[in-house]
Amino acid sequence: MTEALRPVFAPWNDPDEKPLIQFKNVTKRFGDFTAIDDLTIDIFEREFFALLGPSGCGKTTLMRMLAGFETPTEGTILLSGQDIAPIQPNKRAVNMMFQSYALFPHLSVWENIAFGLKREGMKGDALNSRVDEMLRLTRLERFAKRKPHQISGGQRQRVALARSLAKAPKLLLLDEPLGALDKKLRQDTQFELMDIQEKTGTTFVIVTHDQEEAMTVASRIAVMDEGRMIQVDTPARIYEAPNTVYVADFIGDVNIIEGRATPSGEHVQIAWGEGVSDITGTTDTSFEKGDKVHFAIRPEKVSVNVEKPDDTPNAFQGKVLDIAYLGNLSTYHVEMPNGQIIKAQSANTRRLSRRAITWDDTVWISFTATAGVLLKG
Amino acid sequence: MRRFALIAIPYFWLLALFLVPFAIVFKISLSDIALSIPPYLPQLDLAKGWEGFTKFLGALDFENFEFLMMDDLYYKAYLSSLKIAAVSTFFTLLIGYPIAYAMTRASEEWRPTLLMLVILPFWTSFLIRVYAWIGILGQEGFLNQTLMFLGLTSEPLIILNTPIAVYIGIVYTYLPFMILPIYSALEKLDDSLLEAAEDLGCSRIKAFWLVTFPLSRGGIIAGCFLVFIPTLGEFVIPSLLGGSNTLMIGKVLWDEFFSNRDWPLASAVAVILLLILIIPIILFQRNEQKQRESEG
Amino acid sequence: MRRLTWFNTTSLTLGFAFLYLPMVILVIYSFNSSKLVTVWAGFSTKWYGELMRNEAFLDAAWVTIKVAVLSSTFATVLGTLAAYVLVRAGRFWGRTLFSGMIYAPLVMPEVITGLSLLLLFIGIGLDRGVMTIVLAHTTFSMCYVSVVVSSRLATFDMSLEEAALDLGSTPFEAFRLVTLPIIAPAVISGWLLAFTLSLDDLVIASFTSGPSATTLPIKIFSAVRLGVSPEINALSTIMIAIVTIGVISASLISKRAAVRQRLEEQQAVRS
Numbered sequence: 001m002t003e004a005l006r007p008v009f010a011p012w013n014d015p016d017e018k019p020l021i022q023f024k025n026v027t028k029r030f031g032d033f034t035a036i037d038d039l040t041i042d043i044f045e046r047e048f049f050a051l052l053g054p055s056g057c058g059k060t061t062l063m064r065m066l067a068g069f070e071t072p073t074e075g076t077i078l079l080s081g082q083d084i085a086p087i088q089p090n091k092r093a094v095n096m097m098f099q100s101y102a103l104f105p106h107l108s109v110w111e112n113i114a115f116g117l118k119r120e121g122m123k124g125d126a127l128n129s130r131v132d133e134m135l136r137l138t139r140l141e142r143f144a145k146r147k148p149h150q151i152s153g154g155q156r157q158r159v160a161l162a163r164s165l166a167k168a169p170k171l172l173l174l175d176e177p178l179g180a181l182d183k184k185l186r187q188d189t190q191f192e193l194m195d196i197q198e199k200t201g202t203t204f205v206i207v208t209h210d211q212e213e214a215m216t217v218a219s220r221i222a223v224m225d226e227g228r229m230i231q232v233d234t235p236a237r238i239y240e241a242p243n244t245v246y247v248a249d250f251i252g253d254v255n256i257i258e259g260r261a262t263p264s265g266e267h268v269q270i271a272w273g274e275g276v277s278d279i280t281g282t283t284d285t286s287f288e289k290g291d292k293v294h295f296a297i298r299p300e301k302v303s304v305n306v307e308k309p310d311d312t313p314n315a316f317q318g319k320v321l322d323i324a325y326l327g328n329l330s331t332y333h334v335e336m337p338n339g340q341i342i343k344a345q346s347a348n349t350r351r352l353s354r355r356a357i358t359w360d361d362t363v364w365i366s367f368t369a370t371a372g373v374l375l376k377g
Numbered sequence: 378m379r380r381f382a383l384i385a386i387p388y389f390w391l392l393a394l395f396l397v398p399f400a401i402v403f404k405i406s407l408s409d410i411a412l413s414i415p416p417y418l419p420q421l422d423l424a425k426g427w428e429g430f431t432k433f434l435g436a437l438d439f440e441n442f443e444f445l446m447m448d449d450l451y452y453k454a455y456l457s458s459l460k461i462a463a464v465s466t467f468f469t470l471l472i473g474y475p476i477a478y479a480m481t482r483a484s485e486e487w488r489p490t491l492l493m494l495v496i497l498p499f500w501t502s503f504l505i506r507v508y509a510w511i512g513i514l515g516q517e518g519f520l521n522q523t524l525m526f527l528g529l530t531s532e533p534l535i536i537l538n539t540p541i542a543v544y545i546g547i548v549y550t551y552l553p554f555m556i557l558p559i560y561s562a563l564e565k566l567d568d569s570l571l572e573a574a575e576d577l578g579c580s581r582i583k584a585f586w587l588v589t590f591p592l593s594r595g596g597i598i599a600g601c602f603l604v605f606i607p608t609l610g611e612f613v614i615p616s617l618l619g620g621s622n623t624l625m626i627g628k629v630l631w632d633e634f635f636s637n638r639d640w641p642l643a644s645a646v647a648v649i650l651l652l653i654l655i656i657p658i659i660l661f662q663r664n665e666q667k668q669r670e671s672e673g
Numbered sequence: 674m675r676r677l678t679w680f681n682t683t684s685l686t687l688g689f690a691f692l693y694l695p696m697v698i699l700v701i702y703s704f705n706s707s708k709l710v711t712v713w714a715g716f717s718t719k720w721y722g723e724l725m726r727n728e729a730f731l732d733a734a735w736v737t738i739k740v741a742v743l744s745s746t747f748a749t750v751l752g753t754l755a756a757y758v759l760v761r762a763g764r765f766w767g768r769t770l771f772s773g774m775i776y777a778p779l780v781m782p783e784v785i786t787g788l789s790l791l792l793l794f795i796g797i798g799l800d801r802g803v804m805t806i807v808l809a810h811t812t813f814s815m816c817y818v819s820v821v822v823s824s825r826l827a828t829f830d831m832s833l834e835e836a837a838l839d840l841g842s843t844p845f846e847a848f849r850l851v852t853l854p855i856i857a858p859a860v861i862s863g864w865l866l867a868f869t870l871s872l873d874d875l876v877i878a879s880f881t882s883g884p885s886a887t888t889l890p891i892k893i894f895s896a897v898r899l900g901v902s903p904e905i906n907a908l909s910t911i912m913i914a915i916v917t918i919g920v921i922s923a924s925l926i927s928k929r930a931a932v933r934q935r936l937e938e939q940q941a942v943r944s
Contacts, residue, residue: 069835089838102836106854115850116840149934150941163840379844384762384771387755387815391774394812398789401796476688479681491685493924498692501916502873504890505909509695512702512901517712519698552692602780610782612876617897627784634788634880644792647785654782662776669827 009219010234011044018081020045020170020203021066026075028061028227035061036072037227045170048197048204050214052250053224059207062224063173066205067096080170090119095169099176101160103148109159110135110144116167134162137196154185161193165200174206178213190216211251215239223247239298245375248296253331255302255342257295261287267369270295273338280313283374297372299345304332306356308364315366318342320359332357334365399651406644407437441645450629451646455653457624461540461615462608465547469604470597472548473555477596478589480556481563492560499553507546507617514542514618538620546614547604555600562596563589595668602661610650626650696913703906720907727904730892737872737889740803744810745867751811752818752863759819760826778816786813787880794881801883809881810871817870818863825859858927869916 011017019042028036036058043049051059064070065077068089076083084092095116104112114131122130135141138158143151148159157177164172177193178186194217197204208214214221215235222232223246231243242248245256257279259272268287269278272295279295287293308315321341322333331345344365357363445451480491498506513519514537521533536542566589574584612627619625626646633643677685706717724730755775762768778786790809791801799805829852837847853860875890882888896902 067839089835090841090843096836096839098832098836100830100832102830102832104833104836104851115837119841119846150937152941167841380762383754384758384765387751387758388767388771390751390812390815391771394790394793394808395774395778398793401792402789405792472688472691475684479677479684479688482677482681483685489924489928493920494689495692497917497920498696500869500920501696502890502909502912504873504875504893505699505912506695508893508897508905508909509699511897513695513698515901549691549695606780607782610784612784613894627782630784630788640792643788647788650782651785658777658780661780662773665776
């Protein structure tokens with residue numbers, strides 16, 4: 001990972017940094033339905049901020065409030081320190097890339113991109129050179145004269161991007177921008193987006209339900225549910241240090257084990273069922289004896305062996321119920337004596353015929369004391 | 378604020394030129410005929426203030442309506458109009474439905490042409506199309522000439538200036554209004570519904586009656602209202618094709634107004650016609666709304 | 674490729690024959706040299722000549738066209754506004770009444786609308802003439818335009834307007850530069866519909882016209898009350914010909930545009 005090689009971009013940790021966007025106790029209600037519930041968050045310049053969550057969690061409403069198509073029922077939204085709620089969408093330094101692209105079908109690619117620039121009065125050489133610049137940025141020079149229905153889906157997506165960046169907005173909103181693309185194109189475009197974001201220095205806020213996408217592009221992810229932000233953190237911390245079962249479960253694959261905690265020195269012992277010894281875990285939070293906890297551990301942190309390993313405090317015996325073979329990885333579903341199924345994932349470092357473990361085998365799963373996260377019950 | 382202006386312009390236009398006139402018709406239906414123009418009394422003289430207003434109200438009466446109730450001509454005309462409208466609607470449906478259905482069974486490339494063929498008469502002058510039937514149904518008209526030429530009849534059939542001519546005229550003129558909504562409803566039907574029905578054991582005809590026909594109901598209702606409601610007050614067709622034997626309320630209204638110059642009576646005729654039509658009009662609108670909601 | 678059953682083929686043939694036969698007969702009779710219209714006496718175009726020399730008809734035609742152009746243009750503007758209100762304005766006080774007023778004229782018998790409008794004009798002291806007919810036609814035509822345009826607006830992608838706003842246009846600019854060009858076909862067909870309705874209207878024009886303004890339908894009606902007339906046949910043929918040419922051209926144009934669009938889309942996918 002390149003994170004250690006370059007200076008860490010983390011304006012949210014810097015007390016001197018002024019945020020570009022501030023939501024202060026924002027609530028949005030549609031009749032009886034509360035779409036956004038008392039939300040407070042700061043978003044900083046040059047961030048690639050992802051709003052991640054299932055349908056109905058409020059992420060699109062949040063974005064539309066930034067664009068100006070919805071106004072908050074309560075609370076204030078500040079852009080560069082200014083309250084933007086009374087400002088009409090056409091007067092904000094915010095631009096949006098729509099999920100359906102919303103390209104004007106009766107205008108050519110060139111005219112689509114020029115549209116926003118013409119509205120602010122740009123013309124002649126200045127206009128031409130700016131539009132050409134955008135065409136170059138998105139590699140669309142050959143298609144300038146074509147109409148939207150004459151180009152492919154991937155090209156239309158680039159036109160939408162070029163059009164929304166043409167006015168060099170302070171903030172660019174992207175509403176599920178890659179949803180309509182096929183997987184290969186989506187991955188390529190993700191990196192392109194990150195490149196463009198860095199090159200132009202624009203702040204991006206992206207709405208997505210695809211967690212892989214969020215993890216790839218974002219500097220910070222906000223995991224949302226029912227109008228609230230459950231956790232806002234870098235992708236690494238969201239993945240390795242989720243703050244709730246919801247977040248742990250939402251991103252990637254995870255084993256969630258319910259049990260009762262007993263603090264013991266530096267560690268916490270977790271009793272999780274009949275016939276299994278306690279799990280030994282570590283945590284930054286404090287637990288009382290008898291507290292209900294959820295122990296979350298990612299499958300790739302769980303090793304599976306035929307022999308019992310003796311160098312780790314957490315080793316449990318079980319039976320292989322199922323093996324999901326994914327080519328590069330195998331996920332073993334191992335049944336424990338108390339009935340719970342633990343998923344253990346390992347890379348397939350050996351070719352087919354040499355696999356040691358197969359269905360119905362008795363195996364030992366193991367993990368270190370620091371491999372999992374303890375979450376309050 | 379801008380939104381208010383946007384709504385206000387068409388709203389006030391319609392209020393002023395659609396709704397207010399109805400109020401005036403109602404007021405005049407309560408007035409008496411007079412010799413000068415406007416040929417009715419009383420006049421509302423606002424200069425006389427409240428006294429003028431109450432005097433005005435006092436002079437209004439339901440005389441015209443009483444007259445309508447008592448005189449044979451009028452209630453017979455209403456009944457006759459209802460009968461003719463209902464029967465014509467039925468026959469228009471009978472003829473229009475198979476045409477609309479056949480259009481949907483045609484191949485994709487034919488459909489635009491067929492649609493165009495249905496729409497063309499709709500764009501042609503209504504007056505001319507009705508007029509054409511005068512030349513066909515008359516005693517020396519095309520129909521009689523052909524029938525006699527073919528030896529099917531020895532004497533000319535008397536069709537013009539009878540109710541039969543009116544029926545033919547109405548069905549002919551309103552056919553596109555019945556075909557288009559039914560076609561539109563049938564076109565939206567999913568073929569796989571019929572295939573499912575046949576797969577489950579229905580014969581073709583049964584599949585039609587149990588699946589297709591009920592699902593086209595919205596279109597049928599729309600078509601029927603589009604024919605029935607205007608036909609009730611139809612004037613041109615009974616006037617040109619029906620002669621003095623055919624009694625329709627639209628003609629009666631026209632005659633009261635232009636020939637007898639009895640505007641208050643004509644207004645009363647209009648008011649009653651309107652009352653008869655309110656329920657069908659509301660039902661028509663409800664159906665339209667339901668159609669639009671189910672599409673959206 | 675669907676095949677038609679014999680029942681369906683018969684329905685179509687008989688149906689269209691029924692619709693078109695009277696007009697065909699009319700056209701044929703217009704070339705009848707005999708004054709007794711239904712007795713064929715040989716081919717002749719003399720009635721067309723008579724028609725062209727008939728001043729009264731020509732004047733009436735001119736008035737009719739003037740009224741039709743004016744009223745359909747006003748009706749298109751008002752009807753498009755009304756359609757916008759119907760589709761976009763959401764809930765507002767008096768909405769049911771408004772939509773009632775839009776849909777009722779579609780089915781209202783013309784004698785009622787005609788009578789009520791005349792009484793209005795007299796009540797406010799407006800002299801009857803071309804202007805009153807235009808007002809009357811505008812009123813009922815706008816409802817037809819509104820139905821056509823609102824059904825197009827209902828399927829219009831709102832995000833296009835939002836994109837325009839987002840890029841800096843005022844709401845009116847968004848309508849002018851984005852919405853209007855895209856719904857233009859519906860607006861144009863609304864105009865054409867209003868034009869035809871006005872051109873063809875007899876009843877309402879009879880009520881609301883004045884001594885100076887006789888329209889063609891009024892003239893035709895007074896002529897045909899007395900029976901068939903060869904000049905009317907000639908006039909009818911001309912009108913049928915104009916409509917036919919118009920409808921067929923419109924149909925061909927739209928078909929060609931649709932084919933071209935489809936080809937371009939296929940090209941885009943391939944490239």
